[in-house]
Amino acid sequence: MAGPYIDVVKLTSLTSAFYDPDVLRSKIRLLRDADIDVCVGGTCAEVMLWQKVYPAFLAKAGQWGFTGIEISDGTIEMPDAMRREAIDRALSGGFRVFSEVGRKEWSPQTGLEDLVSDLKRDLACGVDKVIVEAMEIGQSVGIMDAEGNPSEEGLRALTEAAGGSEKVIFEAPLRHQQEIFIDRLGTNVNLGNIPPMEVLVVEATRWKMTGIPFMTAYSANPTGA
Numbered sequence: 001m002a003g004p005y006i007d008v009v010k011l012t013s014l015t016s017a018f019y020d021p022d023v024l025r026s027k028i029r030l031l032r033d034a035d036i037d038v039c040v041g042g043t044c045a046e047v048m049l050w051q052k053v054y055p056a057f058l059a060k061a062g063q064w065g066f067t068g069i070e071i072s073d074g075t076i077e078m079p080d081a082m083r084r085e086a087i088d089r090a091l092s093g094g095f096r097v098f099s100e101v102g103r104k105e106w107s108p109q110t111g112l113e114d115l116v117s118d119l120k121r122d123l124a125c126g127v128d129k130v131i132v133e134a135m136e137i138g139q140s141v142g143i144m145d146a147e148g149n150p151s152e153e154g155l156r157a158l159t160e161a162a163g164g165s166e167k168v169i170f171e172a173p174l175r176h177q178q179e180i181f182i183d184r185l186g187t188n189v190n191l192g193n194i195p196p197m198e199v200l201v202v203e204a205t206r207w208k209m210t211g212i213p214f215m216t217a218y219s220a221n222p223t224g225a
């Protein structure tokens with residue numbers, strides 16, 4: 001039902017390893033039939049790199065029908081050369097490659113300057129889009145403060161570094177922060193970590209904040225309903 005409003009579904013973290021195979025296959029098929037990319041969680045790729053089985057993992061992900069790979073260093077240290085190679089291999093394997101900047105725990109490495117230079121490095125490596133880490137909690141991580149408000153300086157610096165917001169996906173699981181991103185960066189800003197049940201709410205928020213009368217939304221509804 002929410003398909004027209006979704007570009008990519010991430011089977012988060014390591015969860016795809018624990019699906020019943022038939023369920024995983026049919027879920028991926030359903031998403032692909034709706035023209036939605038399906039991506040493996042970044043933590044999963046981190047584990048595969050750490051265990052030195054990354055090439056086999058890419059092959060398997062392709063066989064399952066995943067179309068996206070996320071390269072992150074949320075839980076492991078990843079030298080630049082290793083990151084570049086991981087991105088290159090995924091690109092050569094025909095995947096859409098998303099990278100993620102920011103760590104899953106507070107550390108000096110989550111400073112804004114590091115996020116900006118990591119974003120620039122990854123875009124130069126040819127990733128499709130760079131995800132800004134906010135996890136599923138959305139608070140006290142990356143550019144989010146303890147209440148889940150993104151820093152204005154962070155928004156500005158990251159979008160400037162990316163030449164606009166088109167190449168950036170801001171993880172924004174909380175409603176008030178979704179509104180802030182839409183207000184500051186426009187209706188079509190890429191938002192990530194939207195729980196499946198919230199997709200239509202986010203779409204309605206995008207419309208609400210453009211000020212377009214909802215009757216227009218009913219007429220333009222791409223589902224034809």
Ligand SMILES: O=C(O)[C@H](CS(=O)(=O)O)OP(=O)(O)O
Nearest residue numbers: 012013041042043044135136
């Ligand atoms: O980085 C993410 O957004 C996700 C979910 S969380 O950080 O575990 O809340 O992790 P990922 O491993 O990229 O799916």
